[in-house]
Amino acid sequence: MARYTDAVCRLCRREGMKLYLKGERCYTDKCAVTKRNFAPGQHGQSRKKLSNYGMQLREKQKAKRFYGVLEAQFRKYFEMAEKQPGIAGENLLRILESRLDNVVYRLGFASSRAQARQLIVHGHFTVNGKKLDIPSYIVNVGDVIQAKEKSQGSPKFKEVKEIFKGTVPHWLSVDVEKLEGKIVSLPTREDIDIPIAENLIIELYSK
Structure with missing residues (x-):
C-alpha cells in the first residue's frame, strides 16, 4: 500500500494551515505551523501570486493531504463523484468523508x-x-x-x-x-468543516 512517509508537518507548512495530521500535537505550541508559518524549503518565505491553475492545484493538494489520499486514488474518487447525481464537488467530499x-x-x-x-x-x-x-x-x-x-x-x-x-x-x-x-446518514456539505473550495478541484480535473 503506497503512502506518504516524509515529515507530515511539512505538508501543513506548505498549505499554510493546520491539517491536523499529528493529532494532539497540532493543538500545542510544538505545531510546526505555529512555530514556522511559511512554506518549507529555501524559498519558503518568499511571496508568490498564484495563477488560476496554481490555486486549483493547491486546493487539490490540500484535500489529498487532509484525508491522506494519494493521486491515483483521489482521481478515482473524482471519477466516482462525477458519475453520481448531484454536484460533483460535494459528491467528492462526501466520498472522502465516508x-x-x-x-x-x-x-x-x-x-x-x-x-x-x-x-x-x-x-x-x-x-x-x-x-x-x-x-x-x-x-x-x-x-x-x-x-x-x-x-x-x-x-x-x-x-x-x-x-x-x-x-x-x-x-x-x-x-x-x-x-x-x-x-446514521451520509454527510452533507454543511456537515464537512474542512476549508476546501471543492469547485476548484473539479475545475482542475475537468480541463
Whole structure:
C-alpha cells in the first residue's frame, strides 16, 4: 500500500494551515505551523501570486493531504463523484468523508486520520461484525463500526474512553462504552468543516 512517509508537518507548512495530521500535537505550541508559518524549503518565505491553475492545484493538494489520499486514488474518487447525481464537488467530499479511516477519526476513536489508518490496518475494528483492515473502505448508512472486543482492553482504547469529548458529527452516532459507532446518514456539505473550495478541484480535473 503506497503512502506518504516524509515529515507530515511539512505538508501543513506548505498549505499554510493546520491539517491536523499529528493529532494532539497540532493543538500545542510544538505545531510546526505555529512555530514556522511559511512554506518549507529555501524559498519558503518568499511571496508568490498564484495563477488560476496554481490555486486549483493547491486546493487539490490540500484535500489529498487532509484525508491522506494519494493521486491515483483521489482521481478515482473524482471519477466516482462525477458519475453520481448531484454536484460533483460535494459528491467528492462526501466520498472522502465516508472512508473508514475518516469515520474512525470522526467518531473520536483516533486522534488523527493517520492513527485511524494504523489502527484499522492492524485489525482493531469490525464493520457490521466482520473484521475489516482496509482504511479506504467506503461506509454506507446503517453500517456499525466497533473496536474488536479483544482490542478494547488495550491502553489505547481505555484512553479513548477516558478522554472522549462526547461530540461527533450528527451523521454519526456513538456509544463510547461499547466503542461502537453507526452511520446514521451520509454527510452533507454543511456537515464537512474542512476549508476546501471543492469547485476548484473539479475545475482542475475537468480541463
